[in-house]
Amino acid sequence: MTREADPVELGVQLLARLEHTELPLSDVVDRIETISTHPETTRAILEEAEKRGHITREGDTVRPTGGQFLSFESDVVERDGDFECRRCGASLSTGYFMKLEAGEHGPFGSSCIRKVTGRE
Known part of the structure; x- marks a missing residue:
């Protein structure tokens, strides 16, 4: 039996791999909703990604800070x-x-x- 991935951890890792200099919060939520549509989970993902330094938020603007993009060849x-x-x-x-x-x-x-x- 395969263990289901923790949605918060999966979301944080997804946000850590975004290839943008900045995004509107609505675009970030669009990506998070591929994992969960629960508002509490969305909030937890955003807060944890910010706490770990993967993103910064200013109003409705999110800036990824990681630069560890997904490689289509290996990831x-x-x-x-x-x-x-x-x-x-x-x-x-x-x-x-x-x-x-x-x-x-x-x-x-x-x-x-x-x-x-x-x-x-």
Whole structure:
């Protein structure tokens, strides 16, 4: 049996790997909602990421500070199968999964994985 990843840890690790100089808070919440839509979990992820120094927040602006971006060659796994995108809900025959220390996060479609990681 596979242990479910802790959503707060997964969210903190996701925010630590964002590829932006700054983002509106609403865009950051969009990414967190691929993990959890619970307001308490979202708040806990933001607070823990800030506490660990992965992001800074000023009003509605979030600035990632880590610079440890996901590598599509080694940190994103592509799998064929019958999936539903965690971001947009689309049916997928190929899913993209992020490999984070807390666990895998996905599946995402080809455009959503770029959006979530900040490549788009």
